[in-house]
Amino acid sequence: MRSKTLAHAIAMAAAAIANSAFLFIPTAGLAQPAPPAQASATTALRALTLQEALALADAANPALKTKQAQLAAAEGVQTDANALLSSNPQLSLDQTRRAVPQAGLGTETRREWSAGISQTLEIAGQRGHRRDAAAAALSALRSEIEEARRVARASASERFHRVLALQQRVALEAEAGKLFDDTAAAIQKRRAAGEDTKLDANIATVEAERARNQLALAQEQLLDARAELAATLQLPPASLPQAVGELTLPQAKLTLGDLMASVDAQPRLRALQDRENSATAKLRLEQSSVYPDVTVGLNVGREGPNDGRERLTTVTVSVPLPLFKRNAGGIGQARSDLSQVQIEREAASRDARATVSSLWLKLNSLESRVRRLQGSMLPALADNQQLSLKSQRAGQIGLLELIVVSRQALDARRDLNDALADYHVTRHALEAAAGLALEGTQP
Numbered sequence: 474m475r476s477k478t479l480a481h482a483i484a485m486a487a488a489a490i491a492n493s494a495f496l497f498i499p500t501a502g503l504a505q506p507a508p509p510a511q512a513s514a515t516t517a518l519r520a521l522t523l524q525e526a527l528a529l530a531d532a533a534n535p536a537l538k539t540k541q542a543q544l545a546a547a548e549g550v551q552t553d554a555n556a557l558l559s560s561n562p563q564l565s566l567d568q569t570r571r572a573v574p575q576a577g578l579g580t581e582t583r584r585e586w587s588a589g590i591s592q593t594l595e596i597a598g599q600r601g602h603r604r605d606a607a608a609a610a611l612s613a614l615r616s617e618i619e620e621a622r623r624v625a626r627a628s629a630s631e632r633f634h635r636v637l638a639l640q641q642r643v644a645l646e647a648e649a650g651k652l653f654d655d656t657a658a659a660i661q662k663r664r665a666a667g668e669d670t671k672l673d674a675n676i677a678t679v680e681a682e683r684a685r686n687q688l689a690l691a692q693e694q695l696l697d698a699r700a701e702l703a704a705t706l707q708l709p710p711a712s713l714p715q716a717v718g719e720l721t722l723p724q725a726k727l728t729l730g731d732l733m734a735s736v737d738a739q740p741r742l743r744a745l746q747d748r749e750n751s752a753t754a755k756l757r758l759e760q761s762s763v764y765p766d767v768t769v770g771l772n773v774g775r776e777g778p779n780d781g782r783e784r785l786t787t788v789t790v791s792v793p794l795p796l797f798k799r800n801a802g803g804i805g806q807a808r809s810d811l812s813q814v815q816i817e818r819e820a821a822s823r824d825a826r827a828t829v830s831s832l833w834l835k836l837n838s839l840e841s842r843v844r845r846l847q848g849s850m851l852p853a854l855a856d857n858q859q860l861s862l863k864s865q866r867a868g869q870i871g872l873l874e875l876i877v878v879s880r881q882a883l884d885a886r887r888d889l890n891d892a893l894a895d896y897h898v899t900r901h902a903l904e905a906a907a908g909l910a911l912e913g914t915q916p
């Protein structure tokens with residue numbers, strides 16, 4: 474027969490686990506309790522919401538800033554391409570001092586000069602091709618900047634939800650550790666009084682130690698996750714983020730049709746399409762360069778003796794003969810670049826659709842799993858808790874049975890927490906793969 478002291482301690486522990494399990498039943502979401510402090514004396518926790526984390530990712534992500542730094546160069550190329558002519562005019566000035574011997578009169582010194590200007594003209598539409606290539610390249614870079622922003626946001630969101638889930642896990646393990654410690658302490662007192670066996674005491678001690686080990690493991694994982702999120706957001710070394718929010722199932726449900734319709738509009742595919750357009754324009758530019766440029770010049774000058782100066786006006790036209798150099802190397806390289814971009818775009822489009830389809834199936838599976846846990850397993854475990862309490866009070870079950878029921882409730886809570894974390898990570902990966910803005914944020 475169990476003593477009233479032990480029965481009371483075990484009943485309180487089981488009731489606390491049962492009440493905790495009921496907290497996970499609502500389908501609206503999983504409230505995020507405040508986790509125990511994990512920071513050292515030199516490390517402070519910085520509370521961050523998901524929107525604040527995404528804003529920091531926009532402002533501090535190194536890959537995004539690197540892409541943005543390339544914008545000035547692309548804009549400069551476009552400015553040069555929009556110029557009226559591809560080359561500057563050339564100005565020439567000649568000054569000649571001529572000594573002319575005169576029969577019987579000595580040497581006459583004549584000072585002659587000439588000035589001219591020349592301009593090379595493209596005659597095969599190279600300017601238009603150059604402008605098209607520069608404009609497409611600039612558009613591609615802007616799309617790549619948007620894609621880098623989406624990648625940075627997706628990474629920040631994934632790590633944010635991992636921290637959020639681990640904070641919940643630490644709180645859960647701390648609660649479980651307290652429950653099993655209380656149970657072990659009560660059994661140790663009963664054994665010291667000679668009313669219980671060593672086996673019961675050992676079982677309770679092992680369960681308490683397992684709970685402490687799970688708590689330590691969760692705390693270590695939380696520290697690593699916070700460090701990864703801090704690195705993603707470029708936070709100071711002495712500041713670790715504390716995620717603020719809830720793990721919930723969103724009200725809006727994504728459909729496969731809407732996701733597939735937005736695939737072609739995602740920044741990465743737009744960038745590849747612009748790169749293909751730029752490569753096409755560059756190929757046409759290389760092909761048109763086979764036609765020679767025409768150089769037109771105008772020269773004026775003064776020549777002759779001092780008493781009979783002649784004014785000369787000369788118009789020159791020069792055209793190189795395309796006999797040997799036909800720009801085969803430039804055309805071949807341009808064709809190769811165009812083919813590579815086309816292959817990359819086609820593969821990226823196929824991979825994007827396959828990724829969206831795969832992630833959509835995974836998301837539906839995760840949502841079903843979460844709803845099953847919330848709608849059937851947790852209520853059933855809560856009923857088991859109530860039944861075990863009644864059975865324990867009636868003396869029909871012992872410590873081992875009560876520990877099994879309690880551990881099932883704790884495992885179910887862990888499963889729900891992990892499933893919700895996986896759901897959010899998968900949802901944001903799906904939105905990023907389809908080119909959608911992250912939920913609740915603006916691109």
